[in-house]
Amino acid sequence: MLNINFWNIAFTVINLLVLYFFMRHFLVKPMQAILEERKQMVERDLDDATRSKQEAEKMKREYEASIQNADAEADRIVETAKARGTEEYNRILAQAKTDATKKMEEADRTIALEREKTLSDLRASVADLAMVATAKLLAEQSGPQNDRNCYDAFLSQSGEKHD
């Protein structure tokens, strides 16, 4: 119990040292290595995850921006097309109105000219006729027979002219 024995102290010290080196080499080092490896793996995975998330968010922002741009672009195109359509419509309408007015005026003018021309032609014809009738009347002796011939001649002549 209380016998202190140098050799046994030495043996125990040696035993403990052997045990210590064994445990350090076969228990502590492998455990530390594996725990360290796991720690690094977890950190790496977390880093990867963070990076992936950031990339995804960036892409999402880009897509959203491009979609908004596309919407705006579409709106703009439709607006432009509408404006141009209205403008064209108004222009064509105005053009048509102007054209119609011009045509009407021309027609009026043509009709008026025609009328003038006809009237002057008619007037010349009547004057000629009067002249011819007067000449006939003066050239031939008057009498009922003569008058009758005179009317017939007038009527036939003017009828010929107006055929």
Added chain:
Amino acid sequence: MDGLVDSLMEELNCQVAFTIPIFGGIDVLESVAVTWIIMGIMMVATLILVHGLKVRKIGTKQAVLESGFTFIWNFFEELLGKEGTDYIPYLITVVLYIGIANMIGLLGFKSPTKDLNVTISLAVMSIILVEVAGIRKKGVKGWIKSFAEPIPIIAPINVLELFIRPLSLCMRLFGNVLGAVVVMALIKYLVPLVAPLPFSFYFDIFDGVIQAYVFVFLTSLYIKEAIE
């Protein structure tokens, strides 16, 4: 009464296991032989447990081993700080050894910690470790100067501590284990049936673990003090 004395003496005496026939015969005590058995158990268990460690998809065995190892490691790291991690493997070895040694009585062996030679060895190694830690941290001059801190007048007390600390470590462990054995022997003598069971749980298991804990806890505190 003679029977009690005989059984107590049988429990308390450390038999010579065998004699090495050199230098006129070196007696190898039972405690050393049992230490070899404990070493064998620890080594085989270590090799089995550490075999095939993986980083991913670990099994139950590795999960238990890792949580246990991390628990003990963190316990010492909290006591010693980041600078003291070099000493953790030794402390882990010692706490496992003392724990198993205190409980190996349950398997019918005599606890090596019941032998003063073993506790002296453990205490001497602890104090050497503490002083080596101090020298490594402060250098020989700083280590010598540290005896005169905080004021030179208490230097003798600090020098005395060099002997008191291992003595207290050694005697605390030895006394507790020896006392537990004596009390258990008395209880078994008085009431041989059933009654020793709860006491056995306390003295053989709980007290054994507590003493292992106290031993490494104090050693850690001394190391921490030395490397501060």
